[in-house]
Amino acid sequence: MKIYKNYDLSKLNTFGVSANAKFFVEIENEVDLKELFDAPEFLNSQKLFLGGGSNVLFTKDFDGIVVLNKLKGIKILKEDSETVTIRSMGGEMWHDLVTFVVGRGLWGIENLSLIPGTVGAAPMQNIGAYGVELKDVLENVEAFDIGTGEKKIFNRKECEFGYRDSVFKGKFKGKYFITAITLILSKIPKPNLSYKILSEFLEKPARNASHSDAGGNKIEIKSSKDISDAISAIRKSKLPDPKKLGNAGSFFKNVFVEPAEFKKLQKLFPEIPYFEEENEKNGSKASVLIKIPAGWLIEQCGWKGKRLGNVGVHEKQALVLVNYGGARGEEVMALANKIIADVKEKFDLELTPEVNLIR
Numbered sequence: 001m002k003i004y005k006n007y008d009l010s011k012l013n014t015f016g017v018s019a020n021a022k023f024f025v026e027i028e029n030e031v032d033l034k035e036l037f038d039a040p041e042f043l044n045s046q047k048l049f050l051g052g053g054s055n056v057l058f059t060k061d062f063d064g065i066v067v068l069n070k071l072k073g074i075k076i077l078k079e080d081s082e083t084v085t086i087r088s089m090g091g092e093m094w095h096d097l098v099t100f101v102v103g104r105g106l107w108g109i110e111n112l113s114l115i116p117g118t119v120g121a122a123p124m125q126n127i128g129a130y131g132v133e134l135k136d137v138l139e140n141v142e143a144f145d146i147g148t149g150e151k152k153i154f155n156r157k158e159c160e161f162g163y164r165d166s167v168f169k170g171k172f173k174g175k176y177f178i179t180a181i182t183l184i185l186s187k188i189p190k191p192n193l194s195y196k197i198l199s200e201f202l203e204k205p206a207r208n209a210s211h212s213d214a215g216g217n218k219i220e221i222k223s224s225k226d227i228s229d230a231i232s233a234i235r236k237s238k239l240p241d242p243k244k245l246g247n248a249g250s251f252f253k254n255v256f257v258e259p260a261e262f263k264k265l266q267k268l269f270p271e272i273p274y275f276e277e278e279n280e281k282n283g284s285k286a287s288v289l290i291k292i293p294a295g296w297l298i299e300q301c302g303w304k305g306k307r308l309g310n311v312g313v314h315e316k317q318a319l320v321l322v323n324y325g326g327a328r329g330e331e332v333m334a335l336a337n338k339i340i341a342d343v344k345e346k347f348d349l350e351l352t353p354e355v356n357l358i359r
């Protein structure tokens with residue numbers, strides 16, 4: 001294990017903004033981790049755990065130690081007639097785990113295909129897409145308590161998952177290094193086609209020329225891989241590839257309001273899109289909340305496709321802020337703050353960043 005000084009992070013964040021870390025280290029096994037816990041550079045510094053850097057914005061240099069998760073390995077722990085339990089180390093890339101799972105004909109995370117980043121970061125915001133969230137299949141999270149160096153296993157309830165949220169993003173923020181997760185996948189087909197865009201794509205794949213099956217015929221779902229391929233094709237057509245255009249996916253979270261508040265908004269903006277969602281608190285369903293797509297709010301404020309210097313709002317997806325090249329984190333933040341202010345003024349709604357702001 002080598003601790004580097006003044007390390008360039010520009011290639012370790014998908015926004016591609018330049019920032020340096022005072023100290024930097026890569027963790028390849030649990031022995032490295034134990035050694036790190038005794039290192040003065042770790043003990044006496046602010047700490048940041050990093051995976052693929054696809055959900056962070058460095059607003060300036062990081063005056064502490066950045067710990068890059070390179071813990072590798074995916075293993076089948078057990079199986080019965082209906083399920084397979086799989087443990088993946090946190091430094092695996094999330095999509096590699098999806099490929100492993102769908103390659104074995106298992107169901108549960110095919111809708112989460114092509115989400116960038118590592119397995120270890122997935123519980124942080126309970127990654128979600130196309131009607132599925134990590135919490136739907138998660139058995140437990142293994143993590144090191146950075147205060148004591150002890151390992152702790154969090155069961156699903158203890159993770160306190162919510163919409164793009166968890167205990168690791170909330171009260172335990174920065175307190176645990178996630179080393180592995182265990183998932184329970186289904187052998188029994190469980191296609192989730194609740195998102196219209198997915199069901200429509202499967203009906204008419206020809207609309208998307210990038211799909212390998214784009215012959216125009218309806219796609220029959222024979223395996224979870226069929227859904228994984230469809231999701232991958234949809235995502236490629238809608239979202240900018242961070243390798244070509246710096247971004248961190250959705251910059252803001254969607255907005256949730258009480259039904260009464262929504263009624264008032266709907267009177268002012270009759271065309272406002274919305275979804276009714278069960279409000280889950282610690283696993284138990286509490287009430288119904290109304291979800292308003294943040295992308296629509298941003299678009300209504302005239303930001304879609306707009307550029308300010310080196311940064312801008314993506315032309316196809318108003319939720320995604322992009323770095324056209326050479327942007328500093330502060331410039332992205334300045335743009336985000338302008339958008340937040342405009343949405344507040346027009347709709348009296350608060351946008352909150354989904355991206356982790358590293359200050």
Ligand SMILES: Cc1cc2nc3c(=O)[nH]c(=O)nc-3n(C[C@H](O)[C@H](O)[C@H](O)COP(=O)(O)OP(=O)(O)OC[C@H]3O[C@@H](n4cnc5c(N)ncnc54)[C@H](O)[C@@H]3O)c2cc1C
Pocket residue numbers: 014048049050051052053054055056069090115116117118119120121122124125126127128129176177178179239240241242247248249250356
């Ligand atoms: C094009 C694009 C599309 C995206 N689409 C989606 C989507 O559909 N759904 C979705 O949910 N997200 C999406 N994201 C966001 C992102 O991919 C996920 O949040 C992903 O889980 C981040 O993984 P990462 O390894 O890159 O995390 P990083 O960006 O490295 O870290 C994110 C946060 O997790 C913390 N962290 C990372 N690893 C650990 C660890 N081992 N222990 C403790 N803390 C840790 C970091 O400190 C930071 O606060 C998208 C991003 C991009 C660029």
